[in-house]
Amino acid sequence: EPEVTQTPxxxxxxxxxxxxxxxxxxxxxxxxxxxxxxxxxxxxFLVSFYNNEISEKSEIFxxxxxxxxxxxxxxxxxxxxxxxxxxxxxxxASSDRGRITETQYFGPGTRLLVL
Amino acid sequence: xxxxxxxxxxxxxEEEPVHLPCNHSTISGTDYIHWYRQLPSQGPEYVIxxxxxxxxxxxxxxxxxxxxxxxxLILHRATLRDAAVYYCILRDxxxxxxxxxxxxxxx
Numbered sequence: 001e002p003e004v005t006q007t008p009x010x011x012x013x014x015x016x017x018x019x020x021x022x023x024x025x026x027x028x029x030x031x032x033x034x035x036x037x038x039x040x041x042x043x044x045f046l047v048s049f050y051n052n053e054i055s056e057k058s059e060i061f062x063x064x065x066x067x068x069x070x071x072x073x074x075x076x077x078x079x080x081x082x083x084x085x086x087x088x089x090x091x092x093a094s095s096d097r098g099r100i101t102e103t104q105y106f107g108p109g110t111r112l113l114v115l
Numbered sequence: 116x117x118x119x120x121x122x123x124x125x126x127x128x129e130e131e132p133v134h135l136p137c138n139h140s141t142i143s144g145t146d147y148i149h150w151y152r153q154l155p156s157q158g159p160e161y162v163i164x165x166x167x168x169x170x171x172x173x174x175x176x177x178x179x180x181x182x183x184x185x186x187x188l189i190l191h192r193a194t195l196r197d198a199a200v201y202y203c204i205l206r207d208x209x210x211x212x213x214x215x216x217x218x219x220x221x222x
Contacts (some may be wrong), residue, residue, distance in 0.1 A: 004158075033209075043159060043202075043212040056209060091158045100147050100206040106158030 007076035031098035033057030036088040124217040135188040137203030146205040
């Protein structure tokens with residue numbers, strides 16, 4: 001069964017450094033998402049992306065965050081200058097046509113630790 | 116997004132059915148009821164969804180009240196691998212996760 005993959009599985013960085021989290025969505029999917037989950041808390045929506053544009057973003061997704069689909073397969077989340085509170089699991093998801101009846105398929109996540 | 120209410124945690128014995136309740140009294144006519152689950156150290160995983168009628172798939176069944184103000188996810192025969200956090204979500208657009216129900220399966 002096709003699956004969403006994410007790299008790296010773990011990343012440790014110093015506060016203020018830039019990080020790029022990578023995702024390979026399911027190949028024929030057109031809608032892409034990033035979520036994060038701070039340890040012990042809820043999964044939070046960050047951003048949705050379609051047709052090379054952000055469709056929707058949450059309050060969390062401020063100017064420090066950006067997303068990109070640099071080629072036909074990867075979908076990236078960049079945090080420009082990491083803060084301690086950015087430490088979390090980051091999940092990428094994709095769906096075929098983005099309809100509310102459709103499944104979002106989630107990747108295994110990247111655990112980001114900011115020191 | 117309309118809100119859902121779920122018990123914080125539930126326990127069930129292995130190989131027995133599990134009924135996970137969800138209240139959504141402010142549901143609108145266009146909200147779909149989705150269930151996802153999150154196994155330990157994994158990303159969320161789709162379980163099932165429905166609008167008005169009860170639904171069955173290979174993982175579970177979804178029973179939706181006639182007034183749609185509540186629903187129940189039914190795992191017919193729980194295994195240890197079903198231990199997870201189960202999220203009941205109303206979707207009119209993006210997915211908003213609540214705290215879910217942590218399901219413990221006792222061997």
